[in-house]
Amino acid sequence: MKILVCISNVPDTTSKINFIEGDKEFDRKGIQFIINPNDEFGLTRAIWFQQKQGANVTVVSVGNASCEPTLRKCLAIGADRAFRVDLEPSDGFQVAQQLQAHCQNENYNLIIAGRESIDYNGSMVPGMLSALLGLNFVTNCVALEITENKAQASREIDGGIETISCGLPLVIGAQKGLVEEKDLIIPNMRGIMQARQKPLKVIPPTTSETRSEVIHYEKPAPRGEVKLVEANNLDQLIDLLQNEAKVI
Amino acid sequence: MAVLIYAESEKNLLKKSAFELASYGRAIADKKECDLIAVVFNLKDPSTLSEYGVNEVISFEDPTLSAFKAHEYGVHLTSTAQEMDVDLVVLSSSADAKYLAPILSVSLMAGYASNVVALPESYAPLTVNRTCYSNKAFNTTILNNEINIIGLSNNTFGAHKKSTPLNVKSGEISPSSGSFKIEKVEKVTGKVTIADADIVISGGRGLKGPENWHLIEDLADVLGAATACSKPVSDMGWRPHSEHVGQTGKPVATNLYIAVGVSGAIQHLAGINASKVKVVINNDPEAPFFKAADYGIVGDAFEVVPALIEKLKDLQNS
Numbered sequence: 001m002k003i004l005v006c007i008s009n010v011p012d013t014t015s016k017i018n019f020i021e022g023d024k025e026f027d028r029k030g031i032q033f034i035i036n037p038n039d040e041f042g043l044t045r046a047i048w049f050q051q052k053q054g055a056n057v058t059v060v061s062v063g064n065a066s067c068e069p070t071l072r073k074c075l076a077i078g079a080d081r082a083f084r085v086d087l088e089p090s091d092g093f094q095v096a097q098q099l100q101a102h103c104q105n106e107n108y109n110l111i112i113a114g115r116e117s118i119d120y121n122g123s124m125v126p127g128m129l130s131a132l133l134g135l136n137f138v139t140n141c142v143a144l145e146i147t148e149n150k151a152q153a154s155r156e157i158d159g160g161i162e163t164i165s166c167g168l169p170l171v172i173g174a175q176k177g178l179v180e181e182k183d184l185i186i187p188n189m190r191g192i193m194q195a196r197q198k199p200l201k202v203i204p205p206t207t208s209e210t211r212s213e214v215i216h217y218e219k220p221a222p223r224g225e226v227k228l229v230e231a232n233n234l235d236q237l238i239d240l241l242q243n244e245a246k247v248i
Numbered sequence: 249m250a251v252l253i254y255a256e257s258e259k260n261l262l263k264k265s266a267f268e269l270a271s272y273g274r275a276i277a278d279k280k281e282c283d284l285i286a287v288v289f290n291l292k293d294p295s296t297l298s299e300y301g302v303n304e305v306i307s308f309e310d311p312t313l314s315a316f317k318a319h320e321y322g323v324h325l326t327s328t329a330q331e332m333d334v335d336l337v338v339l340s341s342s343a344d345a346k347y348l349a350p351i352l353s354v355s356l357m358a359g360y361a362s363n364v365v366a367l368p369e370s371y372a373p374l375t376v377n378r379t380c381y382s383n384k385a386f387n388t389t390i391l392n393n394e395i396n397i398i399g400l401s402n403n404t405f406g407a408h409k410k411s412t413p414l415n416v417k418s419g420e421i422s423p424s425s426g427s428f429k430i431e432k433v434e435k436v437t438g439k440v441t442i443a444d445a446d447i448v449i450s451g452g453r454g455l456k457g458p459e460n461w462h463l464i465e466d467l468a469d470v471l472g473a474a475t476a477c478s479k480p481v482s483d484m485g486w487r488p489h490s491e492h493v494g495q496t497g498k499p500v501a502t503n504l505y506i507a508v509g510v511s512g513a514i515q516h517l518a519g520i521n522a523s524k525v526k527v528v529i530n531n532d533p534e535a536p537f538f539k540a541a542d543y544g545i546v547g548d549a550f551e552v553v554p555a556l557i558e559k560l561k562d563l564q565n566s
């Protein structure tokens with residue numbers, strides 16, 4: 001089984017977000033970049049398939065050289081090889097098209113991408129990629145088993161879980177639940193050393209289009225002070241919620 | 249030119265988000281002076297949509313469409329959009345809609361912006377405001393395509409009545425193909441889901457253990473609210489993953505979010521920030537949540553919550 005995991009390089013979850021160039025660009029200064037958490041859940045499941053079912057795991061990222069440390073980390077976690085498509089993408093559609101071009105030469109049985117990135121939050125890449133490739137697709141994927149040429153996948157729906165069966169190849173949008181937090185792999189020294197020897201190939205982008213353009217960023221307006229209510233004066237809280245906030 | 253919404257329904261009833269989408273779509277259709285079309289699947293009576301500004305319904309009825317299937321629903325939405333000269337599709341932010349949108353954007357060759365929080369800023373080119381960086385920021389996005397898709401954040405626009413004469417047509421069913429099969433659906437019944445709730449009650453590690461969750465559940469019951477939790481609470485298995493909210497869990501955008509024994513870590517706040525009114529109950533006055541909340545009580549959850557439940561019950565009975 002050949003698995004591809006699509007990796008997005010995103011600001012660490014604790015990052016304070018700031019913008020520069022007249023609020024047109026994200027300020028990368030002092031920001032630590034990490035594997036997008038949803039992608040990491042997917043990668044961890046892929047490594048499980050590698051260890052238990054002999055799968056081969058490739059990771060790919062569309063981005064400039066600054067995402068290479070994140071790809072190296074994926075190799076240290078256990079991926080067998082990495083590709084970087086040398087393009088700083090402007091939107092999710094462009095990423096999906098670049099990935100489509102890569103997948104067309106590779107015959108992956110399973111393609112995993114995070115259900116959304118924590119920076120753009122587009123929820124675009126896995127679904128668009130599946131549609132561009134004409135493959136089955138399950139997003140918000142919280143469980144995945146593969147036997148022979150068949151997949152059983154569970155999808156989190158509003159208020160429950162739906163279980164699907166389908167043939168391969170399959171694209172999934174990964175999220176928490178696919179593996180548990182405790183299953184996440186922290187690379188050890190040996191993994192880090194091995195990762196240096198593993199192939200990380202830079203491939204040129206193909207022609208692609210963008211369908212959206214971000215022209216401006218803004219941070220939420222600073223909020224007012226919290227109104228404190230005494231613990232023994234709950235009538236006041238109820239009154240505020242009823243008559244001031246009008247939410248109950 | 250026309251605006252199309254996918255009006256979601258369950259068990260023959262329109263979802264709350266359908267009315268919000270209709271209202272949002274109507275506001276745009278008025279601006280563009282065009283029709284507002286709703287597509288529904290296996291819904292017997294779509295007539296209430298006319299109270300929220302929909303003037304045309306395309307109704308697809310077929311046993312193969314009884315459960316949501318992104319690919320099949322996408323095929324029918326695509327054919328409708330193409331036949332009716334639609335240039336803007338509006339979807340909700342439900343799990344199903346977010347599943348469908350990227351597929352639809354490929355089949356319609358459309359641009360797509362998710363998490364949109366307001367009416368478009370302008371229409372030529374289509375310019376929308378959306379959240380990004382997990383609710384830590386907003387961006388302004390231009391969708392300069394012949395067809396575009398807006399994913400509207402739930403609970404941002406609200407439902408507004410506006411009566412419109414309605415024309416209902418049945419749509420032509422395309423046969424489905426492929427190996428994709430829904431094996432089973434497990435749904436919690438009789439419980440408000442985080443996605444649909446007006447009020448969410450969230451519990452954190454401060455509740456000490458799963459045996460104390462009756463506090464959260466009872467408070468949720470009196471308020472008709474959904475229950476949620478912080479990440480460590482679901483990681484420790486105190487609560488199911490589906491209740492984990494925050495940057496790496498579910499986003500929450502309700503009218504009222506009450507956090508009990510939650511410290512207010514940046515990743516937690518990111519996911520719930522879009523909620524309109526936030527209340528924190530925490531015994532540590534230094535907890536960061538107090539900086540993000542509208543109302544706060546410094547106190548012991550084990551005393552405050554039972555007292556609050558009693559007071560709310562009294563209020564309901566009076």
Ligand SMILES: Cc1cc2nc3c(=O)[nH]c(=O)nc-3n(C[C@H](O)[C@H](O)[C@H](O)COP(=O)(O)OP(=O)(O)OC[C@H]3O[C@@H](n4cnc5c(N)ncnc54)[C@H](O)[C@@H]3O)c2cc1C
Pocket residue numbers: 013037451452453454455477478479480481492493494495496497508509510511512513514515516519529530531532535547548549550
């Ligand atoms: C990559 C990454 C992603 C993350 N994503 C998320 C996410 O999506 N969602 C999320 O929630 N977290 C997330 N976290 C975790 C986050 O950093 C915090 O660790 C977590 O939110 C803390 O959960 P908590 O508030 O329940 O627990 P704690 O931080 O332990 O807080 C417990 C609170 O309860 C209060 N308390 C204790 N006893 C009582 C009492 N008797 N009455 C009232 N209050 C009491 C304490 O004062 C304290 O403030 C993420 C972390 C990382 C590294």
